[in-house]
Amino acid sequence: MADNTNSKDVNPFQKQKNKEEMQKQLITFALMIVFTIIAFVVVAAGVMDSMFVIPILLILAVVQVGFQFYYFMHLKDKGHDMPAVMIYGGIWAALLTLAGLGVITWW
Amino acid sequence: MSHDHSLNPETMPSEPEKATQEGKNKFIGFWFFLGGETVLFAALFGTYIALRNSTADGPTANELFGLELVFIMTILLLTSSLTSVYAMYHLKNNDFKKMQLWLGITAILGFSFLACEIYEFTHYITEFGFTFRSSAFGSAFYALVGFHGGHVTFGMAWLIALMLRNAKRGLNLYNAPKFYVFSLYWHFIDVVWVFIFTVVYLMGKVG
Amino acid sequence: MKGWMGKIRAFCLLGLTAFVLSACGKENLTALDPKGYGADQSFNLIILTTIVMLFVLAVVMVVYTIVLIRYRKKKGQKDYIPKQVEGNKTLETVWTVIPIILLLIIAVPTITATFDLADESAASDSLNVQVTGNQYWWHFNYEGQEIQTSQDLYIPVGEKVYLNMKSSDVIHSFWVPAISGKMDVNPENENTMYIEAHEEGVYWGKCAEFCGPSHSLMDFKVVAVSQDEFDQWAQDMQNVDPEAEPEDAVAQEGQSLFQEKNCMSCHAIGSSPAQIGPNLTDFGNRSKLAGVEDLTKENLVQWITDPESIKPGNKMTGNYPEVSDDEAGKIAEYLLQLKPTDITPESAQ
């Protein structure tokens, strides 16, 4: 186990692939930052009615989270069928929970 | 320990995190755990949404929240998500030192986030008298954001333990899945934060 | 072993017992002998769903019996291997579609009745009663009428009465099986339901949401009287003089003791809104003491001296000055003569 830390010669083809992947990740990150800034600016400017702002904020959040899952967490790659099933199952249960607590709880 | 898991250019698989049966199990099992976490946070969000206006004559969301600090915290956490992606990039390239470096940066960003959160909570308590006990809104706010903060804290402890434990022995097929699973956890925390800044802070400001 | 025979015999026996029992059931308590609008609606659905479901059960049991008779392992079948059937599309479709149809038969009247019973459009023209659930008694405040009662709810027969229900502590549930299904009484939100009794009578009401040690003793009565009697009752109740002196000397002593012992800090006589304890305006007319005991002097003395022995966990225990048996007797004498009206539960019989 001693001499493994210095060897950086991973198969060049694979290395190239990793690099391309990393460039995509960077683009993803840039988009996420842009979305975040849009969300904050929309709220800080306070020009729009909350009827419009809230759906916009939620859509921005969902898209951002999609990026996290599919790019940062590689849900798009193969071998992620079962993780995807479980995450979507979780989202399904989560939506029901939110609907229950948000809509049929009195306030 | 007859089977050596150490890595060299010949044995380096394209997905070291899933190369062993144990790694595959960890990978799959952890994803499933995240599915459960989704429901956990949904229940907390639901509670918050149901109670967000139950301020019992105490301060409201709009009065409390300031956007600047939240923006800083968001950028810190989003960036730390990217740095952990870099760490995984170097893991796949079998570059242990660079991986450790990026993980270190992730840790610094994570701690900065935590510091901001602690400052934020103290601010609310001392300036507004807004506590866990002052109203149902207070309870729901601290429970939701606090649970997320607790996850960050646990993640930090986990990351530090991982980095220290493996500092001297480099990457191998035994610890690669551990690093990978941590990065999944870290991204998930970021996902939760995206909804927190949207639903709690931004929507709290909008009303 | 004749397994299925034994099972069928057991079923018949149980069914028979059940039938005999259902035929009785305490009148004015059982949901199986409905005497009000809501209970009718529920009863119709109970019957409809039972019939549909018994049909399903019959089909299952017929197939089950045939299977057990025809396909039990017989002698000489030791090496017999049955055909390995994978499935049958037609059959499987049939037993998917038929249940869906049966469910639709149930679903349509269910939803109609649900919306019918939630109809609040007549509330503004009807009698409205504010119902408060407390551990372990019920309070009724007739809205806009200056009438407050506890434990016995008087309603006019054949009229929709709207109940606006809220709890003062934990969740309770208002249930008068013979005239209506139940609805929860929550602490943070008012629930509205209406009841309508077809016949005069004293109907048993129960708390149906677990609320503490005396949950099972939180009974109340709905007294349905004719419209004339109800008007008379309402008038008498409005005209009550809370300070009226009893004629009997012992009862007079009881009245002053009642003041002395601070009973009024929780209880009220007349239309005062005090609600920590039950309103005692028509106490002498109550159908039961504390909802469960006979209204006798002896029981009342026991209640006053040791309420815990009748309703464990009640809020009166320990919250009033020491009362001797003798004093309790006098107070009881006073309370029992509180009969401001001639309309009593007996009038509803």
Add this chain to the structure above:
Amino acid sequence: MSTAASQKRGFGTVLWDYLTTVDHKKIAHLYLFGGGFFFLLGGLEALAIRIQLLQPENDFVSAGFYNEILTMHGTTMIFLAAMPLIFAIMNAVVPLQIGARDVAFPFLNSLGFWLFLFGGLLLNCSWFLGGAPDAGWTGYVPLSITSPGHGVDFYVMGLQIAGAGTLIGGINFLATIVTMRAPGMTYMRMPLFSWTTFITSILILFAFPALTVGLFLLMFDRMFGSAFFDVGLGGNAIIWQHLFWIFGHPEVYILILPLFGVFSEVISTFSKKRLFGYTAMVFATILIAFLGFMVWAHHMFAVGLGPVANSIFSLATMAIAVPTGIKIFNWLATMWGGRITINSAMLWTLGFIPTFTIGGMTGVMVASVVADYQYHDSYFVVAHFHYVIVGGTVFGIFAALHYWWPKMFGRVLNEAMGKLTFWTFFIGFHLTFFIQHFLGLMGMPRRYWTYLEGQQLDLGNQISTVGAFFMAFGVIVFVINAIYTAVKGEKAADDPWDGRTLEWSIASPPAHYNFKQMPLVRGLDALWIEKMEGKGRLTPAEPLGDIHMPNSSFLPFMMSLGLFIAGLGFIYQVNYNWAYILLFGGMAIMLGSMLARSLKDDHGYHIPKDELEREVD
């Protein structure tokens, strides 16, 4: 490691072995003993309830104590008896059925068990520490908030710890089934019990977090002064009901689906036929699980959510009857044309079909909202859920135990005693619960400590109590049977029932590595296929080689013990400062053990090839 060998070892060695084991077969034994113990305890509580209700205005137990008993009966039976017993069967069978050497996370498997056990013990400590919880197993706020003493605190901490164990167990089975199936074992070749375990684990994964959050909120309100349910500070009691039932309704399916799998296996085996409509059965299971998440508010019909919500949830609830009906008819069709052997396992299954059908019938009846205004919170509902949970889950557990006992312990349960258990329990069950449908409609709400004289509820309650004693007798016979079998029971063959699935292709009980060589699966009912083709045994999918095995560990026990101590600390820090020692001490033990686990590499060990060769087949 045969039974004979373990008998020769000392008691201490065996004890240590079980305390540290990560072998799914031994963990199955642990779950069986733990769950069995709590089942007996819950049964005693049930008897106390029935004795109290034997006659009107009885005072066998006081009102407050009665509420503790009924709360603990419900909580114990669901969380500490039914679930662990189901986990026992899953642990014993699933890895064998899918052809795996172990589960995906042996360490976590053991942790799951110890968390359950210590959670259960913590909950039951309340009996001796000032009184058990008394707010019902549903723990509705504000009653549970205002409940004096520490009873409800024990409920919160006990369930939180046990619930964590269940969640871990669920994830473990999911990962096991996804990653560890034998070569050729595609999803659509998995035996139905493995399928239902898979679906059940998904339900656990998505349902338990809601309970976790609910319990946290209750804990914060009771112990740390928060205001989630405090109406005065804007709190809302309905949140608890939603969270509880978002967990609670899937929980019902968690309790029944695995047993649907058991019945499918038993019916198929003893009818000598493959399961009729296997694909439909799998999809019906998935559909039930899917719909199971959308119906929770039918527990809240009387809450006053309004006619729209009530109608939607009523329809969704009725819809579940369709896949359930499909299952019933598929079972009947499996038996149709078969060659049915009736023994104990099959008797429980045959008893299940009419019983569960009645439970399903009343299920549709309570789904009808307006009718439910009468049924709700009355004895009708008590009857309904006992018909499904006893008639489904408990019958299923008994069927499974009779069916797999030989595989778990290497001995066959005594048939005569098995039949006696079934008949007394079956008759007692119907005596106890059938009549309760009518009691409910006659005006008896559930959770009543007593009922008044002259309300014509006496006879029904008496019949019910008599029935309960029949059930108790049946259970006692089963316990005697288990002990008798352990001492004198007939040794089991590897394949005593002429089985169809992989677990019957290996020894009874199996070697600790299960399969010497991974089997090659060529279709549904893998063993049956080989039998029909005259081979009678499975073709290995790999050459004989070293087998990698996990190491035993004492850490799961320590971690759970730490949480147990910390739980006590949380409960008592409200009154006493010394309790912080327990709290922090317990957490230190727990976190320290976790740290030890992550710092010390655990690569497991290998059983070398030549040792395997030396062992006789």
